[in-house]
Amino acid sequence: MAHKGAAFAQGLPDALNSFSPGLPLAVALSGGADSVALLVACAEKWPGQVHAIHVHHGLQAAADGFERHCVALCAQLNVPLTIQRVDARNATGESPEDAARKARYKAFRAAAQTGGAQAAIKDIAIAQHADDQIETILLALSRGAGLPGLAAMPQRWERDGITYHRPLLAVPGAQLRAWLVERGITWVEDPTNTDEQFTRNRIRARLLPTLEEAFPQFRETFARSARHAAQGQALLLEVAQQDLAAVGSPPVIKALQALSQPRQANVLRHWLLQQQATPSAAQLEQLLSQIAACTTRGHQIHLKVATGHVTRAGAVLQYTAAADKTG
Structure with a gap:
């Protein structure tokens, strides 16, 4: 079904038109539809300048299948692939999500420093999209978050000397899948994505369809609120820096x-x-x-x-x- 908020929703080519990363560029490739679409589009736009990084978390039996799919896809695209195997098990008192996130950033940093046959990579693109952003906002609201949480995911940020990008935050996930289907490109479905014991999956399966029916342009309006929150948080940070200098x-x-x-x-x-x-x-x-x-x-x-x-x-x-x- 076509996304109704057409004024907001961008197709993948439109999103990349306004995306100007430093080259060479690495794309975080899980093997799922979103990252596959981003890698294919980036490899077409910047041939010979794109590298893929696959992080093997080792947390589920399907992980080896993800890796095999990434290897085959990158061979087909003639894109260099770096595979990083990590131990993403969580320590006592640490959430599985935080443990996996820390392991991924460590893996990205290691892969970017090697860069394969290319120069050291300074920019990495991640395929989180409009629906991921909405889920993040709803999770923040459910936790009573302040402005930092309501600002949701930034489109660009820096960590460990690497600039990270999310160029697909205005593209609904359904559009990415439709783009791949039209081109006959396959991807791997993560079996945990349908497990509703995870809050994000319940939001995706139950809330997003209801919101789309009640408020067809909710992706646009929620994203606008997140941008307002980000601006407000930036202002609070400026005031805090000035006040800390004074006190x-x-x-x-x-x-x-x-x-x-x-x-x-x-x-x-x-x-x-x-x-x-x-x-x-x-x-x-x-x-x-x-x-x-x-x-x-x-x-x-x-x-x-x-x-x-x-x-x-x-x-x-x-x-x-x-x-x-x-x-």
Whole structure:
């Protein structure tokens, strides 16, 4: 069925027309329809300048089949392929999704540094599309996320000296599959994609069809809201940087108290993130309450935040991370 929000939905060629990565370019290739479509289109647009990276997670029996399909496809396209085998099992207290994500980034970095016969790769394209973006927004809403979560997935970002791109965020998944079918190109179906024990799969199977029926242009309007959230978050970051320069790092308590509570929360979140600590909403609220009550020299602050503690050290706050017990 054709996507009804035609003014927003881009076809794959249209999406690539506005995509100008650095070359050579690597494409993350899982073997699924989305990444296969992106690789084929990029290889046609930049012949001889595209490299594929396949990450073998080893988490399911079908993984070897994914790899075989990627090998055959890249041979057909005459595209160099790097296969990275990783251990993506999650540690205690770590979600499987986070473990797999960390393993993928490590694999991408290793593959980009080798680059095969080509120069070192500085740009990697990932095939997440419009439906993935909507699922991300809905998950953020379900968790009560703030602006960073509601901004969803950025189209471009940098990590470990590599620029990552998502050129397909305006292309619905159905259009990618239709494009492949028209060209007679096959892909591999991940058997876990239909397992509704995963929240994303329930959203895809149950919510997206209902939203499409009720709000035919929901992809466009939701994406617009995500862009507004991203702009708002960028502004909050600028304010936080300015306020942190004023209150100091570590923050001076009296200087914090001179700010409004929303600005206190904003600058404290920014400071804690710099300490590799992500506070929950409840932890941040408790910290704001303690700062407001800190009117005497003897008032103590000792609050758990993330895996460490925020304490008072004279006139300033300090954050102490939990001791690493793995050594």
